[in-house]
Amino acid sequence: MTGHPAxxxxxxxxxxxxxxxxxxxxxxxxxxxxxxxxxLELTAGNLSQHLGVLEKxxxxxxxxxxxxxRARTWVTLTKAGRAALxxxxxxxxxxxxxxxxxxx
Amino acid sequence: xxxxAAGADENPRRxxxxxxxxxxxxxxxxxxxxxxLLVFSAVTFAAIPVYRLGRHTVTCRTVPQGRICxxxxxxxxxYWPIALVLAYVVIAGFYLRxxxxxxxxxxxxxxxxxGIALAVVLFGAAFWAAHNPPDPGRFILGVRGATVLLxxxxxxGSAIGLALLVLALVERNGALVTVAVGYVAFALLPARxxxxxxxxxxxxxxxxxxxxxxxxxxxxxxxxxAFQRPRRRGAA
Numbered sequence: 282m283t284g285h286p287a288x289x290x291x292x293x294x295x296x297x298x299x300x301x302x303x304x305x306x307x308x309x310x311x312x313x314x315x316x317x318x319x320x321l322e323l324t325a326g327n328l329s330q331h332l333g334v335l336e337k338x339x340x341x342x343x344x345x346x347x348x349x350x351r352a353r354t355w356v357t358l359t360k361a362g363r364a365a366l367x368x369x370x371x372x373x374x375x376x377x378x379x380x381x382x383x384x385x
Numbered sequence: 386x387x388x389x390a391a392g393a394d395e396n397p398r399r400x401x402x403x404x405x406x407x408x409x410x411x412x413x414x415x416x417x418x419x420x421x422l423l424v425f426s427a428v429t430f431a432a433i434p435v436y437r438l439g440r441h442t443v444t445c446r447t448v449p450q451g452r453i454c455x456x457x458x459x460x461x462x463x464y465w466p467i468a469l470v471l472a473y474v475v476i477a478g479f480y481l482r483x484x485x486x487x488x489x490x491x492x493x494x495x496x497x498x499x500g501i502a503l504a505v506v507l508f509g510a511a512f513w514a515a516h517n518p519p520d521p522g523r524f525i526l527g528v529r530g531a532t533v534l535l536x537x538x539x540x541x542g543s544a545i546g547l548a549l550l551v552l553a554l555v556e557r558n559g560a561l562v563t564v565a566v567g568y569v570a571f572a573l574l575p576a577r578x579x580x581x582x583x584x585x586x587x588x589x590x591x592x593x594x595x596x597x598x599x600x601x602x603x604x605x606x607x608x609x610x611a612f613q614r615p616r617r618r619g620a621a
Contacts, residue, residue: 295395297403304404305489308411313488320410348485370404376397 290376293338294369298323298331303366306341306358314354332356340365414489416556416613421476422564422606425545428468429599435464436591461591462511469504469544473497492555499551500544507544542572542598564605571601 294300301321306312318328335341340362344355358366439460473496480493546569553561 295400297395297400300400300404301407304407305411308408309415310490310492312490316488320407353488370401373397373401377401380397 290372291365291369293334293340294365296331298327299335300366300369302328302331302335302356303340303358303362303369306356307363307366311355311357314356317356335362338365411489412557413613414487415484415491416558417480417483418552418556418558418561419606419610419613420479421472421549421552422602422609424472424476425549426599426602426606428472429545429595429602431468432461432464433592433595435460436595437589462508465511465544466504466508469507469548470501473500473504473548476500496548496552496555500548503544503548503551542594543569545598545602546572560609568598568601568605571598 294303298321302317305317305320309316314325314328314332317323318325321328323331332341332343336343338361340359342357342359344357346353346355477493477497480491484491484493546565549561549565549568552558553565
């Protein structure tokens, strides 16, 4: 194991869609399934799979409820999710710095 | 660490760029700057009949530099704290309803709490100012003329401007910072510098400040509405 930033990346978070979900949930505090599906341009099934991975890892919580007669699913970032997102962003920045500095 | 295929989806530059784009997208969808501006404009215009129908108190004294007159309306002291608290309740309700409709959370609570706190401070400051007319020669805590500044800060315009600054920070909105700073500067401007002053003994002495302040907020609200409307449609 070396100190290369790539070694600090978390497989659960280091993925385009899952990083997107965490980013949106962090900025919005709480985000609805439909908003995530539209902004990430995913199918409902695909989004559900990624949410399942994040929920299993304890990075998000999923709450189902109703707004009037409409069923709605809300996704909220957990404390661990916030920390994982912060760690991923700083690792990405380090990685880019290394690449630009020719250290990769 | 597992071995992973470094596909285009895991390119660090692309991941970071996507993350920043999504952050901007969420912030744009959360913003509804026009609404608080239009509410504050309405509250400012609605103060005109309250001021006009209320009892005026004019205090004039002679100082070495000339004559200083202070005019205030008693209902104004009651109107602003109540009107501002109601305005924040309406604004918070609007943001929450909008967030629910759009499917994204909102950061309106720090703004509403700061706004209500400012309204309470304003009530205390206005009460103090009513008993301490501006006096350029008077010292408070070693500061000469502090009563002049404190009297200016005690007016409702300062509370609205400071609350707009809080909103600008909550929304991370650079354009609103400019509007809020401009509005605070306008609110702190002495009446004689507004370019339209009525004599303190006139029953309409308050009109220039309320009309100009309300108009500034109205124009800013309409401009934000015009600029934020296409984004709202795009984000919906």
